[in-house]
Every structure is written in C-alpha cells, then in structure tokens.
Amino acid sequence: MRNMTENELTGVVIERYSNTPDPRLRAVLQSLIRHMHAFVREVKLTEDEWMAGIHFLTRTGQISDDKRQEMILLSDNLGISALVNMVSAGVPEGATETTVIGPFYVPGSPEQQWGESVLRREGDEVPLVVHGRVIGPDGEAIPDAAIEIWQTDSNGMYDIQDSTQPADNLRGWYRTRPDGSFLLKTIRPTSYPIPVDGPVGELLRATERHPYRPAHVHAMVSAPGYQKLTTHLFDEEDPYLDSDVVFAVKSSLIRAFKLNESHEDAQHWQTEAPFWELENDFVLARGA
Ligand SMILES: [Fe+2]
DSSP, X not given: OOSOOHHHHHHHHHHHTTTOSSHHHHHHHHHHHHHHHHHHHHHTOOHHHHHHHHHHHHHHHHTOOSSOOHHHHHHHHTTXXXXXXXXXXXXXXXXXXXXXOOTTOOSXXXXXXXXXXXXOSOOOOOEEEEEXXXXXXXXXXXXXXXXXXXXXXXXXXXXXXXXTSOTTTTEEEEEOOTTSEEEEEEEOOOOXXXXXXXXXXXXXXXXXXXXXXXXXXXXXXXXXXXXXXXXXXXXXXXXXXXXXXXXXXXXXXXXXOEEEOOHHXXXXXXXXXXXXXXXXXXXXXXXX
C-alpha cells in the first residue's frame, strides 16, 4: 500500500492489526488506533505538538521508578483511572463502592494485630479508630478477610515520598476475626497535593488546576470467594470533596469521623480519649 490518502491511512493501519490472534487485544488496539487517528484529525495536530507530547510522555516514564508512579498520576489526572473504574467495576447493589487505587500503593506492607496502629513514629496526634465488620451481600460475616490501608502522614506525604518517615509508616494490613470484625488504628487523614515537581505538575500549571486530593484513607479488602474491593474512606469535612484532582470521590464513600471523649469507649477500643472514631462496615460482592 503506497501513496495513501489521509482517509485511507486509518483503515489500512487497522487492517494491518487484523491478524492479532487474541481477540480482545485486537479489539482494543484497533479501537485505540481509530480514536487516536480521529484525535489527530480533530485538532489538526502539528508535528511540533506531537513531538512535545512524545517528550512529555517520555519524561513521565523517566521520572517513574519503584517508588514514584507518574504514569498512574497522569492517568488519574486525565480522569482515565476514574473512567476505567466506572466502566469496569460492576459493583452489585449494596456492596461498598470501589474507586481508584492511586499511585501510592505498595504491595507487601506489614501485618498488623488487632487494634495496632499503623502510625510508626512518635506523635501526639489524636488517634483515629476504625471498627466494623467485613460482610458479604447477605450480611454474612467474612472471617480472615485482609484489610490493607495506606494514607498520608499529617504533613500530606506518603512514607515513600518522605525520607523522614519510618518505613511502612501509615500502611499495613489487618485480618478480620471469625465474626468478620476488625479494629484498626491510624490518624485522621489530611488533604494533600499530589506531587507537582514532575510532568503532571507541568500539566496542572499549564491548565491552572489545583493539585489537591480530599483527605482519605485508602483501603483494599480481599477474601476468598469475594471480589477484591479497592476503595477510599473520605473525610466529610474536607473542602476538596467536590474538586478532587483525580476525580475519585463517590458520595457513598464519605464518612464522618466523630470525636469520642469517653474513657470507657477508649478502653474498649484499646486507645486513649479523646479519639476520632469511625464505625464502618466493608461489604464485599461475591465473585473470584
Ligand atoms: Fe491517596
């Protein structure tokens, strides 16, 4: 095929991928090509602009490493992660809603015992106690479910962004008891800016967008026979709930952290008064 017109080109390229044996890969690639070509036509992309885009993506990859995931950050900031979550996460009625995983998840965080805190530094922050159960769609207890949490410290930084924090600070996982109950301890999360010293920061500045995420605790809950739940618990008092830079807020995930000054309650939850308290059940959907 030579001397193609602009309109012939797209069809020829799509046809060239038609022998891809995996039908899903073939469908995804051919659709990607169709939409990318349409995008180039729509904005009449110049060669300088295309090269600027390639350099931008190159820098996004180059700044990424095992602790910094600028590619996920870019996907989050373009709303792609939120859209993938919306179109792929078919959560049945009644189950806890999912949201994006974000760029700061690190596999292999330490196991916590009942009521242990994931705060691994000295500090006088009021503790946040989260208690509740992991249950299935019919309210059945899910024993031995793993609840993994991660969040920023009070300076708005995750441990992997901040060398002054101890390793695994504010991340860890808990197991539920036979009745599905759990008791986890952390500190109240704060809103935080996503990192703006890389290509995603350039994008935010060029588009005059603020870099803030509303305060949240990340949670990933898994148990055999149930769908893995990746979600957040957002603080209802946060001013950024309606302008989350990564578009990940869902109303059903907003929670009230209540200040509890009862010494009796504190003793029951293995902490000291006053403490922030959140009673929260995670409801998992059945499935692999
Ligand atoms: Fe986060």
